[in-house]
Amino acid sequence: MSQLTAEQARDIAKALRKLSSDLGDYRFENWDQLSEEQRSRIEGIEWTLLNYSSDMTAAAIDIATDNLAEPIAQIKSATEVLDGAMENINSVSKAINIATKTVTFAASVASGNAGAIKDSVEGLIEEFT
Amino acid sequence: MNTKKLISPLLLTLTLTACTNLSSVKQYSETANNSLAQIPTVFNDFSGSCERRAEYAPKDHKPDCSDLKDTEKPLREVVSVLQTYIKSLGTLADDKKVTFSKDIDGLEKELKGLDKLDSDQVAAVSTVAKYLSKLASDGYRRNVVKTTLKDNDTQVKTIVTALSDIIQQDYDALLELEKRAAIKYYRGIQAKYGKTEPLAVMIKMEQQQVKLAEIQKRVKAIKPLTQLLDQVQQGHHQLTIQSDKLDSKEVVELVKRFVKDSKPVIKLIKDAYQ
Numbered sequence: 001m002s003q004l005t006a007e008q009a010r011d012i013a014k015a016l017r018k019l020s021s022d023l024g025d026y027r028f029e030n031w032d033q034l035s036e037e038q039r040s041r042i043e044g045i046e047w048t049l050l051n052y053s054s055d056m057t058a059a060a061i062d063i064a065t066d067n068l069a070e071p072i073a074q075i076k077s078a079t080e081v082l083d084g085a086m087e088n089i090n091s092v093s094k095a096i097n098i099a100t101k102t103v104t105f106a107a108s109v110a111s112g113n114a115g116a117i118k119d120s121v122e123g124l125i126e127e128f129t
Numbered sequence: 130m131n132t133k134k135l136i137s138p139l140l141l142t143l144t145l146t147a148c149t150n151l152s153s154v155k156q157y158s159e160t161a162n163n164s165l166a167q168i169p170t171v172f173n174d175f176s177g178s179c180e181r182r183a184e185y186a187p188k189d190h191k192p193d194c195s196d197l198k199d200t201e202k203p204l205r206e207v208v209s210v211l212q213t214y215i216k217s218l219g220t221l222a223d224d225k226k227v228t229f230s231k232d233i234d235g236l237e238k239e240l241k242g243l244d245k246l247d248s249d250q251v252a253a254v255s256t257v258a259k260y261l262s263k264l265a266s267d268g269y270r271r272n273v274v275k276t277t278l279k280d281n282d283t284q285v286k287t288i289v290t291a292l293s294d295i296i297q298q299d300y301d302a303l304l305e306l307e308k309r310a311a312i313k314y315y316r317g318i319q320a321k322y323g324k325t326e327p328l329a330v331m332i333k334m335e336q337q338q339v340k341l342a343e344i345q346k347r348v349k350a351i352k353p354l355t356q357l358l359d360q361v362q363q364g365h366h367q368l369t370i371q372s373d374k375l376d377s378k379e380v381v382e383l384v385k386r387f388v389k390d391s392k393p394v395i396k397l398i399k400d401a402y403q
Binding site (some may be wrong): 024028068 | 200203271273305
């Protein structure tokens with residue numbers, strides 16, 4: 001038997017709720033014509049139907065939540081990428097690399113070598129791309 | 130050689146070519162997280178509504194609220210994952226969280242130790258290094274934010290749509306059950322005792338109005354709740370489609386509107402669940 005979808009569970013919940021409501025209307029509209037025992041039995045069925053309706057709503061929620069497993073896993077991975085990027089920027093080793101390249105840059109500035117300056121600047125930018 | 134003459138045009142070029150303002154992403158993140166924080170209150174009311182319904186049911190027909198209680202934790206976790214993602218997006222977009230320049234500050238001391246540079250040159254190189262590293266890290270941050278937005282927009286939409294459906298359809302269904310249980314209970318009292326104890330029944334009917342009004346207050350909060358979720362999803366989507374120009378006036382205005390529209394809705398929800 002194939003599993004219910006959330007929508008199917010919701011439709012069943014709605015149908016059970018309506019049935020309970022219709023039975024209740026019948027019971028109250030025919031109050032005086034029904035015996036105490038008949039009223040009690042119908043009322044019992046009404047409450048049972050309401051409880052089944054509630055159970056089907058819970059099932060619909062479960063199904064809908066289970067269906068989110070994959071997108072949630074992807075969002076978790078994306079969060080790891082974002083957190084990793086933050087760490088990347090703030091890591092000490094990155095600063096040391098930059099420092100090394102900056103010293104090279106500094107030396108190239110001191111030497112006045114335009115070609116070396118350009119290479120050093122590009123090296124700095126490479127750290128983050 | 131005059132390093133100032135050399136460095137100034139370089140700085141100007143870099144400024145013109147690579148300026149990043151991710152403040153719209155940061156602002157979206159703060160508001161979206163504040164909006165999402167309202168959602169778990171609703172989930173907690175799934176079993177709450179069931180327990181209120183149980184008060185009206187006869188002794189041998191009390192509902193079992195444990196299934197509904199069990200749905201709450203996974204739903205709160207879904208919201209939590211979404212919040213953590215959006216928060217991380219905002220953190221990466223926040224200039225204040227990037228502490229890289231502090232590491233560069235230490236460089237100045239090292240550079241002074243070099244015999245080759247005078248103090249002016251050290252200051253100039255240190256300034257350029259700070260600026261270059263900021264520009265480079267800004268470019269990196271912009272690319273990661275842009276890629277992340279694009280890669281995950283569909284997932285955000287799927288998750289938010291599912292949460293919205295659960296609130297609009299399932300929570301609404303539970304409140305409807307609670308309402309019908311209340312009506313059934315009070316109708317029963319009226320039918321059994323209406324002729325023999327009219328005054329007592331009248332008091333009970335007033336109680337019914339109070340109970341139904343409380344349920345209606347929660348029903349009314351459903352639309353603003355789903356509006357909030359829709360705004361979170363739309364905000365993420367707009368940032369995605371504008372991800373090549375996150376610092377544009379258009380995007381900034383868009384996010385300002387998102388922030389403005391979310392505030393009264395958040396207040397409405399807080400009032401409904403006081």
